[in-house]
Amino acid sequence: MRTRRKNGQQTVAYHQRLEKSDLIEIYRRLWFARLFDEMLYDAKKKGRLRRGNVYGSRGQEAIMVGTTYPLRPDDFVSPIHRDMPVFVFRGMTVEQVMCQVWGKAEAPTRGKDSWSHMGDMNLGIVHSTSMLGSTIAVACGVLWAQRLDGRRDRVLVAYTGEGATATGPFHEGVNFAAVHKLPLIVVVENNQYAYSTPVELEVPTKTVAERAKGYGIPGYSIDGNDFNAVYDTMCEALAHARAGNGPVLIECVTYRLQGHADHDETRARQYRPVEEIELWEKRDPLPRYREYLLNTGLFEESELPTPPLDIKLQIEQAIAYAINSPDPEPHTALEDIYDESAGVSL
Amino acid sequence: MREVTFLEAIRLALWEEMERDPNVFLIGEDIGRMGGAFGVTEGFLARFGADRVVDAPISETAIIAVCVGAAAAGKRGVAEMQFMDFISYGFDQVVNVAGTYLYRSGGKTPIPIVVRGPSGGYVGGSLYHSQQFEAWFFHTPGVKVVQPAFPDDAYGLMKASIRDNNPVVFYEHKYLYRRIKGPIPEAHEDYIVKLGSARVRRYGEDITVVTYGAMVHFALDAAQRLEKEGISLEVIDLRTIKPLDMKTILESVRKTSKVLIVYEAPKTGGVGAEISARIAEQAFEWLDAPIMRVAAKDAFVPFAEPLEKYVLPSVDDIVFAARELAAY
Ligand SMILES: Cc1ncc(C[n+]2csc(CCOP(=O)(O)OP(=O)(O)O)c2C)c(N)n1
Numbered sequence: 001m002r003t004r005r006k007n008g009q010q011t012v013a014y015h016q017r018l019e020k021s022d023l024i025e026i027y028r029r030l031w032f033a034r035l036f037d038e039m040l041y042d043a044k045k046k047g048r049l050r051r052g053n054v055y056g057s058r059g060q061e062a063i064m065v066g067t068t069y070p071l072r073p074d075d076f077v078s079p080i081h082r083d084m085p086v087f088v089f090r091g092m093t094v095e096q097v098m099c100q101v102w103g104k105a106e107a108p109t110r111g112k113d114s115w116s117h118m119g120d121m122n123l124g125i126v127h128s129t130s131m132l133g134s135t136i137a138v139a140c141g142v143l144w145a146q147r148l149d150g151r152r153d154r155v156l157v158a159y160t161g162e163g164a165t166a167t168g169p170f171h172e173g174v175n176f177a178a179v180h181k182l183p184l185i186v187v188v189e190n191n192q193y194a195y196s197t198p199v200e201l202e203v204p205t206k207t208v209a210e211r212a213k214g215y216g217i218p219g220y221s222i223d224g225n226d227f228n229a230v231y232d233t234m235c236e237a238l239a240h241a242r243a244g245n246g247p248v249l250i251e252c253v254t255y256r257l258q259g260h261a262d263h264d265e266t267r268a269r270q271y272r273p274v275e276e277i278e279l280w281e282k283r284d285p286l287p288r289y290r291e292y293l294l295n296t297g298l299f300e301e302s303e304l305p306t307p308p309l310d311i312k313l314q315i316e317q318a319i320a321y322a323i324n325s326p327d328p329e330p331h332t333a334l335e336d337i338y339d340e341s342a343g344v345s346l
Numbered sequence: 347m348r349e350v351t352f353l354e355a356i357r358l359a360l361w362e363e364m365e366r367d368p369n370v371f372l373i374g375e376d377i378g379r380m381g382g383a384f385g386v387t388e389g390f391l392a393r394f395g396a397d398r399v400v401d402a403p404i405s406e407t408a409i410i411a412v413c414v415g416a417a418a419a420g421k422r423g424v425a426e427m428q429f430m431d432f433i434s435y436g437f438d439q440v441v442n443v444a445g446t447y448l449y450r451s452g453g454k455t456p457i458p459i460v461v462r463g464p465s466g467g468y469v470g471g472s473l474y475h476s477q478q479f480e481a482w483f484f485h486t487p488g489v490k491v492v493q494p495a496f497p498d499d500a501y502g503l504m505k506a507s508i509r510d511n512n513p514v515v516f517y518e519h520k521y522l523y524r525r526i527k528g529p530i531p532e533a534h535e536d537y538i539v540k541l542g543s544a545r546v547r548r549y550g551e552d553i554t555v556v557t558y559g560a561m562v563h564f565a566l567d568a569a570q571r572l573e574k575e576g577i578s579l580e581v582i583d584l585r586t587i588k589p590l591d592m593k594t595i596l597e598s599v600r601k602t603s604k605v606l607i608v609y610e611a612p613k614t615g616g617v618g619a620e621i622s623a624r625i626a627e628q629a630f631e632w633l634d635a636p637i638m639r640v641a642a643k644d645a646f647v648p649f650a651e652p653l654e655k656y657v658l659p660s661v662d663d664i665v666f667a668a669r670e671l672a673a674y
């Protein structure tokens with residue numbers, strides 16, 4: 001078991017303090033993320049989903065679960081294209097998310113935008129756009145508002161791929177957060193590729209975490225396929241940020257097991273060595289966590305089904321719900337361009 | 347003549363310019379190892395090497411800026427935006443850096459760059475993979491704006507854009523990439539389509555339709571339908587949006603006396619507004635009807651199919667507007 005030494009004292013790692021009920025919930029969340037991805041790929045393949053791309057998160061589940069599990073209900077997240085399950089972990093219903101994927105009237109964007117470009121400020125989910133990196137800077141504004149409200153303890157977890165760390169807004173956002181010591185936790189999901197481009201053509205340093213030095217903030221580079229590593233690091237980062245010490249960058253090293261999106265499956269096996277994909281298949285975070293759970297001695301095999309079928313059913317029901325729910329009325333395309341409800345007059 | 351897709355025409359123009367002039371280089375995201383998101387630069391890396399086919403980090407500012415700097419030092423960079431929407435990250439480089447360069451260098455340092463990439467809607471791309479923001483650059487001095495509709499023009503205009511000594515923003519409508527096929531000249535013919543020259547794609551008597559990009563095809567479809575009703579459309583494909591070929595437009599207007607301007611971007615403040623104003627200024631006495639516009643509604647391009655259809659202009663919209671004009 002992993003323990004850490006702090007101020008000379010032996011301390012129990014964060015993940016070791018989790019209850020059995022937590023462990024089972026984490027296990028189920030990992031599976032939720034896995035099945036969410038598999039079932040949408042399948043829906044696209046079978047023509048049940050005919051519009052939009054499916055950006056896979058297979059292999060990156062431990063990051064999504066590990067970075068959200070220790071959050072408080074009043075913390076913020078800003079998920080992007082590979083973080084769809086995070087919307088559910090932070091309070092959206094699976095039905096809402098599926099309506100978004102299918103472009104339905106009930107979707108958070110009312111069918112206006114696609115996939116992960118959605119949010120809900122009541123749930124602390126900050127909306128993103130396609131423009132990679134831009135939410136990192138927007139996150140600073142959300143945190144600034146908390147400062148104005150005297151709520152410096154609310155943390156924002158902003159997700160980004162390693163590729164997007166090359167954008168201007170990423171740099172400007174992290175720099176701003178660091179200068180003003182905002183409680184921003186940047187989770188870099190380093191899945192080794194940005195579309196077809198390998199990480200060494202995106203980032204000049206050996207790790208993405210090294211970028212943190214330039215901002216004078218802590219940077220961690222961890223095994224993103226190890227739930228416990230992600231969870232422990234996140235807990236540490238949260239303590240740091242909540243205490244007013246400013247942002248933290250956590251690089252979760254992982255691998256994009258699929259293509260960039262569902263349309264990219266053939267090419268993704270050409271621009272990457274197949275042996276590399278096979279190697280990372282063996283590092284799948286799900287069997288790894290299951291093995292960990294079995295090793296704790298707290299679980300019987302039968303308590304850890306692969307997959308938990310009720311989750312599959314839940315997702316299928318949400319997909320069916322979305323498919324059967326109404327399309328947006330055409331004229332609503334012209335709604336929500338301006339908000340005149342404030343009725344401001346000269 | 348070679349019969350090729352719209353996409354292949356662009357690919358060949360880039361290839362032949364790379365072969366012809368060692369100063370030409372390409373830069374963009376995923377353009378080398380993968381050959382581009384749409385495959386426009388497939389095979390280029392193997393032929394021309396990584397110094398001339400540059401896989402860049404996700405840094406649109408730098409991608410365009412590298413072309414600008416290299417242009418100042420005598421090269422001709424062609425930047426690919428994976429989707430034209432992302433040019434917003436490089437907006438400053440196009441507008442404030444490239445656009446002004448010649449002016450502020452006392453005419454000594456021209457900036458021959460091309461910023462190209464897929465644009466436009468009708469593919470369910472939603473907000474950030476569908477836009478037609480040509481009006482941003484249309485409004486910018488020092489920058490030329492090009493958008494072909496047919497393979498031969500795409501081919502000849504790309505060559506002209508690369509050889510032009512000014513910054514060119516080159517829109518490639520993704521809806522046309524693999525849908526439109528046509529003949530292009532052989533490589534040895536050194537075929538060029540001069541920037542700033544429109545082309546009448548269909549001759550007609552009653553109404554002048556001024557348009558560009560994917561809308562040219564919509565207008566031609568509408569013309570075919572209206573022919574059966576005895577309404578004859580003349581369809582002008584601008585090909586270059588800036589500089590505008592007013593001569594071709596005015597010649598046609600003097601013949602038909604009625605004008606319909608069609609563009610895919612939001613109606614307000616679009617390219618059509620400028621064309622309309624110039625016709626009003628320069629050919630008012632020739633007009634028999636108000637100048638009309640068919641364009642997108644003043645909204646974003648939404649994701650859901652019924653919404654996207656509602657916002658973007660259709661062949662029906664052109665037919666209805668033309669009928670109205672014909673009856674005026
Ligand atoms: C500013 C900008 N440029 C280009 C793109 C197109 N694009 C979408 S995802 C992607 C790759 C992103 O790579 P990374 O940040 O590593 O995230 P990953 O997809 O690997 O999770 C690119 C280039 C974009 N969305 N935004």
Ligand SMILES: [Mg+2]
Pocket residue numbers: 161162163189190191192193194195
């Ligand atoms: Mg990546």
